[in-house]
Amino acid sequence: MTRRGAAAWVLLACAAPVPAGAAVRESYEQSVVALSVTYQSWNEDRPWSKSRPGVRQISAVVVDGSRLLTSAQFLEDATFVQAFKFGRTSRAQPRVDFVDREIDLALLTVDDPAFFTDLRPAPLAPVTPSEGTLRSVRWRNQQLESAASRVKRVYVEGSSYGRVEHPFLTVQTDLEAGGWADPVFLDGRLVGITVSQDEQRARVIPVEILTRFLERARQPDTYRAFPVLGVLWQLNTDAAVTAWLGQAGDPRGILIRQVPWGSSGCGVLKPWDILLSIDGKAIDSEGFFADPRQGQLRFPAIYVADHAAGDVVPVQVLRGKKVLDLKMTLRGYPVGMDLIPLRRGPEPPAYLIAGGLVFRELDAPYLRTWGRDWLSEAPLRLLGYYNLELQAQTPERRRVILLKNVLPSTYTIGYHDLEDLPIETVNGAPVDSINKLDQALRRPVDGLHTIVLAPNPFVREIVLDASGLEAATAQILEEYEIPAAKRLPAFPPPDGGPTCPGDY
Amino acid sequence: MKRLLKAAALPAALLLMAAARPPARPATADPEGVRKSLARLVNYSQRGDWLSPWDVTQVSARSGSGFVVEPGLIMTNAHVVSDARLLLVFLDQDPTPHPAAVVHVAHDCDLALVKLQEGGVLEKVRPLAIGGLPRLRSTVETFGYPAGGTQLSVTRGVVSRIDDQVYMHSGIDSHLTVQTDAAINPGNSGGPVVQDGRVVGVAFQAADRLENVGYMIPTEVVQRFLRDVSDGHYDGYPDLGIRTAGMENPAARRKAGMKEGESGVRVDAIDPKSSADGRLQLGDILLQIDRRPVANDGTVQDGELRIPFGLLADRRQAGESVTLRVLRGRERLDLPVTLSIYTAHRRMANAYDVAPRYYVYGGLVFTPLEKEVLETYGDKWVTQGDKLLLDAFFQQPLRDPGAMLRERVVLLRKLDHPVNGQMAWYRYCVVERVNGRTIDRLEDLIDAIESNRQDFHVIELAHLRRLCVLDRKAADAANAEILRQYGIAKDRRL
Numbered sequence: 001m002t003r004r005g006a007a008a009w010v011l012l013a014c015a016a017p018v019p020a021g022a023a024v025r026e027s028y029e030q031s032v033v034a035l036s037v038t039y040q041s042w043n044e045d046r047p048w049s050k051s052r053p054g055v056r057q058i059s060a061v062v063v064d065g066s067r068l069l070t071s072a073q074f075l076e077d078a079t080f081v082q083a084f085k086f087g088r089t090s091r092a093q094p095r096v097d098f099v100d101r102e103i104d105l106a107l108l109t110v111d112d113p114a115f116f117t118d119l120r121p122a123p124l125a126p127v128t129p130s131e132g133t134l135r136s137v138r139w140r141n142q143q144l145e146s147a148a149s150r151v152k153r154v155y156v157e158g159s160s161y162g163r164v165e166h167p168f169l170t171v172q173t174d175l176e177a178g179g180w181a182d183p184v185f186l187d188g189r190l191v192g193i194t195v196s197q198d199e200q201r202a203r204v205i206p207v208e209i210l211t212r213f214l215e216r217a218r219q220p221d222t223y224r225a226f227p228v229l230g231v232l233w234q235l236n237t238d239a240a241v242t243a244w245l246g247q248a249g250d251p252r253g254i255l256i257r258q259v260p261w262g263s264s265g266c267g268v269l270k271p272w273d274i275l276l277s278i279d280g281k282a283i284d285s286e287g288f289f290a291d292p293r294q295g296q297l298r299f300p301a302i303y304v305a306d307h308a309a310g311d312v313v314p315v316q317v318l319r320g321k322k323v324l325d326l327k328m329t330l331r332g333y334p335v336g337m338d339l340i341p342l343r344r345g346p347e348p349p350a351y352l353i354a355g356g357l358v359f360r361e362l363d364a365p366y367l368r369t370w371g372r373d374w375l376s377e378a379p380l381r382l383l384g385y386y387n388l389e390l391q392a393q394t395p396e397r398r399r400v401i402l403l404k405n406v407l408p409s410t411y412t413i414g415y416h417d418l419e420d421l422p423i424e425t426v427n428g429a430p431v432d433s434i435n436k437l438d439q440a441l442r443r444p445v446d447g448l449h450t451i452v453l454a455p456n457p458f459v460r461e462i463v464l465d466a467s468g469l470e471a472a473t474a475q476i477l478e479e480y481e482i483p484a485a486k487r488l489p490a491f492p493p494p495d496g497g498p499t500c501p502g503d504y
Numbered sequence: 505m506k507r508l509l510k511a512a513a514l515p516a517a518l519l520l521m522a523a524a525r526p527p528a529r530p531a532t533a534d535p536e537g538v539r540k541s542l543a544r545l546v547n548y549s550q551r552g553d554w555l556s557p558w559d560v561t562q563v564s565a566r567s568g569s570g571f572v573v574e575p576g577l578i579m580t581n582a583h584v585v586s587d588a589r590l591l592l593v594f595l596d597q598d599p600t601p602h603p604a605a606v607v608h609v610a611h612d613c614d615l616a617l618v619k620l621q622e623g624g625v626l627e628k629v630r631p632l633a634i635g636g637l638p639r640l641r642s643t644v645e646t647f648g649y650p651a652g653g654t655q656l657s658v659t660r661g662v663v664s665r666i667d668d669q670v671y672m673h674s675g676i677d678s679h680l681t682v683q684t685d686a687a688i689n690p691g692n693s694g695g696p697v698v699q700d701g702r703v704v705g706v707a708f709q710a711a712d713r714l715e716n717v718g719y720m721i722p723t724e725v726v727q728r729f730l731r732d733v734s735d736g737h738y739d740g741y742p743d744l745g746i747r748t749a750g751m752e753n754p755a756a757r758r759k760a761g762m763k764e765g766e767s768g769v770r771v772d773a774i775d776p777k778s779s780a781d782g783r784l785q786l787g788d789i790l791l792q793i794d795r796r797p798v799a800n801d802g803t804v805q806d807g808e809l810r811i812p813f814g815l816l817a818d819r820r821q822a823g824e825s826v827t828l829r830v831l832r833g834r835e836r837l838d839l840p841v842t843l844s845i846y847t848a849h850r851r852m853a854n855a856y857d858v859a860p861r862y863y864v865y866g867g868l869v870f871t872p873l874e875k876e877v878l879e880t881y882g883d884k885w886v887t888q889g890d891k892l893l894l895d896a897f898f899q900q901p902l903r904d905p906g907a908m909l910r911e912r913v914v915l916l917r918k919l920d921h922p923v924n925g926q927m928a929w930y931r932y933c934v935v936e937r938v939n940g941r942t943i944d945r946l947e948d949l950i951d952a953i954e955s956n957r958q959d960f961h962v963i964e965l966a967h968l969r970r971l972c973v974l975d976r977k978a979a980d981a982a983n984a985e986i987l988r989q990y991g992i993a994k995d996r997r998l
Contacts, residue, residue: 232968238926240973244960251926257969271969376887384895388967414752414800448759455902459749460772460786463756 024135027188028146029086031062031122034139035070035094035108035181038080044366045404047349048482053079059138060108061183061190063214066116071181071195071205072099072106073161076346083110084139085119098217101345102162102334103226104195104205105213124214125189128154128169128206130294134191136175136202138182147175149184149202156298157203160196161343163333164226165300168195169204178202208305216308224308225332229278229300230263231256232391236274236285245274246321251285252276253318254299259503260391262337262496268328271503274318278302278328303330336494339393339400340364340386350434352486354441354449355464355472356407357415361434362400362422379420381456392504398432398493403453403462407480411472415462422454435488441469538698539656541572541632544594544649545580545604545618545694549587552855554876555916557862557869558992563589569648569695570618571703572629578618579726580694581708582609583673585616586856593620595629596656608733611856612740614673614708614721615729616694634723635702637807638663638682646686646707646718648695661686661716668812669719672709674853675875677741680815681719688718724819732821742822742843744814745778746771748790751800760789761834767791767800768831769813776905778846783839785832792829793817817843848908851875852897863950863996866961866979867919867986868927868972872946873897873912873934890932892967911945915963915972919990923982927972934966947998 040053060068060083068083075081075096083092092115094108110116134149149171158165169192175182179197183190184204192204209226216223233254236242242251253276259265269275276282281289281302288296303313309332317324335342342364351360360366362385370378375386385400393399405419406412423431426440427450441449444466451462473485496502546567553559568584570593578593585591585606592601602620609616620626638644646659661684669681684697688707697705697720705720732738748769751757760770768791774780784790791797793813796804803810817826825842851874862871871877878897881889893914901908918930935943938952939962953961956976963972987995 234928234970238928238973240926240960240975240978241928241971243975244962244973255928255971257971272971373887375891380891380894381899383891384899387891388895412753414750414756446759448755450759455773457747457902461749461756461770463753463759465755465758 024185024188025144025146027120027122028135028137028185029144030118030120031190032137032139032144032183033060033062033068033119034058034084035060035068035074036082036084037074037078039075039077040079041077042348042365044349044369046482047351047360048353048484048487056180058180059182059193061122061193062116062119063107064121065218066109066113067097068094068108068110069193069210069214070106070108071161071193072101072104073195074181075099075106075108076343081108083108083115085115086139086144098220098223100162100213100217100223100225101343102159102164102228102332103166103209103213104159104161104164105210107214107217122183122185122190123188124211125186125191125207127293128167128191128208129186130154132186134171135185136171136173136178136182136194137185138175138178138180145175147173147178149173149175152201154206154294154297156301163230163335163338163342164228164304165298166209166226166304167206167294167297167301169206171202171204172200173197173202174200175202212305212308224310225334226305227264227303227307227309227311227330228333229265229303230260230331230333230391231265231269232258232260233275233287235287242274242285245272245318247274247318253283253285254287256317258391260337260496261394261500261502261504262331262494263333263391263502264328264331266496266502267500268315268326269317270319276316276318276323278315279307279313334494337393337496338391339397340367340390341493347490348487350487350489351404352434352437352441352488353407353473353476353482354485355469356409356412356476357451357462357464358404358407359423359434359437360402360404362402366402366404381422381454382420385422389504393493393496394501394504395495396430396432398495401431401434401437403451407476409472409476409479411464411468411475415459418458418462421456421458423451424454425452426450433489433492434486435492438486438488537630538571538632538645538647538696538701539596541629542596542647542656542695543570543572543578543580544568544596544654545570545578545584546592546594546601547585547588548590548592550589551587552859552876554860554871554874555880557860557871557916557997558864558994560859567649567652567691568693569691569707571647571694571696572626572631573617573634573703573726573730574631576619576623576626577607577631578604578626579706580616580618581673581706581721582611582614582616582856583708584694585609585618586611586673591618593618594654595625608729608738609857610729610732610738610740611674611853612671612677613679613725613729614671615706615726617733632696632698633702634726635699635704637666637722637724638699638704639808640664640666642699644684644686644697644699644704644720646684646688646692646695646697646720648692648707650687650689650691652691657692659687661718664717666722666809668815671721673856676849676853678812679725679818680722680811682722684718684720685716686718687716688720692718728819728821739822740845741818742820742824743775743778743846744817744826744841744843745775745780745846746784746790747773748802750802751789757800760787760831762789762831766831768798769800769802771830773902773905775846775848776909777848779841779844783841784828784830787832789831790828791831791836792827794826795829851911859997861946861997862916863946863998864919864983864987864992865950865953865995866974866982867921867924868930868963868974869916869919870913870935870946870949871916873914877914877916877932893932893934896934896966909944912966913943913946913949915965919986921982921986921989923978923986924974929965929970929972933970935963936966937964938962950996950998 037056058074060070092110097109099106136149152170192206236255253274256273291297403421408416429440449464570578570580573579591604593604607617665683692707696703711717768789771788915933941952961974
């Protein structure tokens with residue numbers, strides 16, 4: 001057997017969950033619950049309908065205040081949630097009490113106080129351990145599974161769900177098919193909860209983030225978001241670039257490229273600034289700073305846990321060959337602030353049907369309908385917006401509205417093959433929301449509706465008879481069994497505020 | 505679709521293929537005497553390498569078919585003779601290889617004329633007569649040398665469809681095409697398709713996913729090619745330079761002010777500096793072309809066929825004109841439009857008989873953005889290619905028609921050296937500005953680099969404000985060493 005083969009064999013041997021000591025086991029039984037989440041997502045292709053419902057089995061951990069802490073992403077599109085605790089004699093229906101999708105955490109509660117009588121909050125670990133073996137815990141088939149999870153590293157990454165970049169703990173776990181908000185403990189204290197698992201590598205939101213979330217969530221009315229710098233930047237490792245920008249000595253700091261509307265950097269940072277430090281902590285040319293406990297971490301770790309949106313931090317930049325000391329107000333950055341949102345959150349997709357023409361917003365949930373390889377397979381004319389203008393929302397252009405497809409009828413003859421075409425104006429009015437589309441369609445010109453599409457190889461302009469629109473829409477709804485001609489967004493998309501238009 | 509070249513790169517493969525070949529059909533009596541006018545062409549070709557643009561690919565050998573069309577001239581497909589280093593012609597039943605040369609090649613309609621380098625041989629061969637468009641369901645015979653064979657193969661089938669198709673050789677040109685169920689296989693390329701003793705088409709491509717579907721180039725395309733080269737030079741197809749949209753919807757016709765019974769298509773885009781630029785306007789309704797009414801789906805009646813109106817312009821030579829009747833506002837105008845060749849979109853076609861242009865400086869390899877550059881990503885370049893590069897190539901000219909006239913230059917890759925070792929971006933990036941100068945062609949970039957006297961070269965990339973900088977003196981000093989290290993004889997080909 002080769003050395004490599006031997007290593008694989010040993011790992012396999014360790015893979016079975018190992019029972020914990022009796023006392024610790026009891027504490028896990030009392031602080032870990034299982035949640036069964038029935039969910040039903042929207043059908044992004046036919047946004048008036050829902051897709052097939054499914055069920056997720058996830059974990060939650062009991063925290064102070066008789067609440068259950070879990071990952072927010074697994075509650076998306078939830079229609080019914082049940083909680084199971086040890087012994088499984090009682091099932092409760094928890095409700096979501098507080099959620100921060102950007103940091104991917106949610107708190108649930110059960111209104112019946114009796115639910116918590118035989119549970120106790122998990123004590124929080126003081127810090128994320130930088131080495132050692134932890135225990136991942138979950139309920140499976142009335143059995144408490146406890147598996148070894150070895151600390152691999154702490155690394156700052158973007159959330160796969162929200163927009164916040166923060167340190168994640170990566171563990172090599174023996175828990176099979178985990179990653180569903182499984183709590184991870186060290187000596188009975190909560191170190192984090194998992195948000196994903198790829199084979200045996202699990203990604204864990206660490207306790208520092210959990211602690212801040214729980215602290216801030218105690219006052220939900222004044223909750224302050226986790227901050228996001230929100231700018232686009234590149235490594236500053238090239239001595240030729242730094243010399244050209246007037247930086248003496250070794251390259252340090254990161255090179256800012258684009259500053260979106262609404263980001264923390266907006267109004268403070270400029271393209272081709274070198275960002276040297278945040279909050280007094282120097283950033284190296286690859287974006288790392290020296291964390292006293294975890295070693296080199298990417299710069300978001302400077303502020304993400306120790307500051308909240310609204311805090312003002314000093315930043316130092318090199319601009320025009322001079323070092324400037326500036327103040328930056330930290331902001332959150334909800335995914336909805338993007339021109340092409342990565343997630344839609346709890347809102348159903350907005351759409352509008354006009355005489356068979358189906359319109360919707362362009363967002364990543366729609367692009368994902370092209371399958372796992374959507375970043376390759378989706379139409380180039382749509383991916384261009386995602387790749388080049390993801391964060392390019394401006395006050396004048398909040399969303400990209402698509403002609404998604406055309407439901408055929410005699411009214412729309414000549415247009416039946418059109419699909420996935422962004423639109424520019426309707427009856428002369430720029431359209432960057434389903435609401436504006438709805439309004440524009442009430443103002444035909446000379447008895448006609450004219451829809452101008454963004455340049456494409458097929459057609460530039462769609463013209464429809466305004467007098468026939470209402471009847472054609474009614475007929476389409478009946479013919480294609482569609483419950484309503486439109487669903488307008490409940491809220492306008494979050495915007496970047498009045499202070500800074502961005503420099504994208 | 506696949507082209508019908510027979511790849512025969514290795515003698516071993518040829519031998520194997522010969523052994524595996526199914527028994528030959530009984531030779532037909534050849535009452536038309538066609539076979540004496542046939543030729544088999546073997547092309548030893550070599551192409552440029554668009555990923556290492558100073559280099560060339562391996563030599564490959566391919567064979568196709570052809571026929572004598574005029575005294576001393578063999579007609580075949582352009583793709584049979586493309587990129588030839590050595591072209592050999594074998595006349596039917598004659599084992600002598602005759603070195604040959606391409607006289608004219610038309611990559612946009614996949615036709616070529618070849619002559620033998622020695623005089624007197626071909627002149628004795630009787631040219632085949634050229635016929636007209638075969639009727640649907642009529643029988644045709646295909647002559648050629650498929651599957652690497654040296655003996656003639658004749659297959660018979662019926663004409664199953666006549667319409668316009670993309671010619672795969674260039675990848676962007678569509679012309680009238682005749683479909684037949686006669687077996688057309690690799691190696692048939694360039695062979696004549698015969699009816700009643702006359703050539704009614706040139707076999708050229710087959711459908712990949714359809715059974716028994718082969719395509720031939722009809723004689724109207726062949727004749728147009730022969731007329732084009734009659735002045736000793738191939739000019740190519742002129743282009744109106746417009747994109748139009750159908751007017752099937754009555755509301756669209758009403759908005760345009762079209763009368764009851766009037767039909768046409770709307771001009772939705774005009775290529776800058778094309779034939780139509782300055783003559784047509786956006787929103788014009790094209791009602792007629794040369795007095796033939798254009799239907800709301802963009803077709804015109806042509807004999808028994810309905811064909812796209814653009815095919816009528818295709819039949820003309822550059823410099824000739826067509827008369828377009830357009831509805832503009834409330835006026836109906838008859839506008840003569842002189843047709844010109846529009847070269848800007850040739851970069852979207854497959855390239856042949858050319859070597860890539862490039863410039864290497866400081867280890868950075870720059871080359872114009874062409875389809876061949878995209879194809880360096882491999883067969884799946886449409887999905888696997890860099891999306892920003894694909895966007896610059898396909899989408900930007902739609903958003904900004906003027907971009908069609910710009911040659912976008914790509915920072916293709918870097919040849920690692922300390923002078924560029926820390927560069928953040930260096931693969932498949934479109935260059936927007938160099939040292940403050942907007943780059944509209946490769947020569948602009950070279951000039952911006954060579955005329956710069958500042959300490960640094962600043963290269964601004966077209967997307968996401970990406971930035972590269974080179975230390976000028978260090979790069980100047982490193983150039984010769986980089987070229988030597990990477991085995992590059994010349995720093996540029998323009």
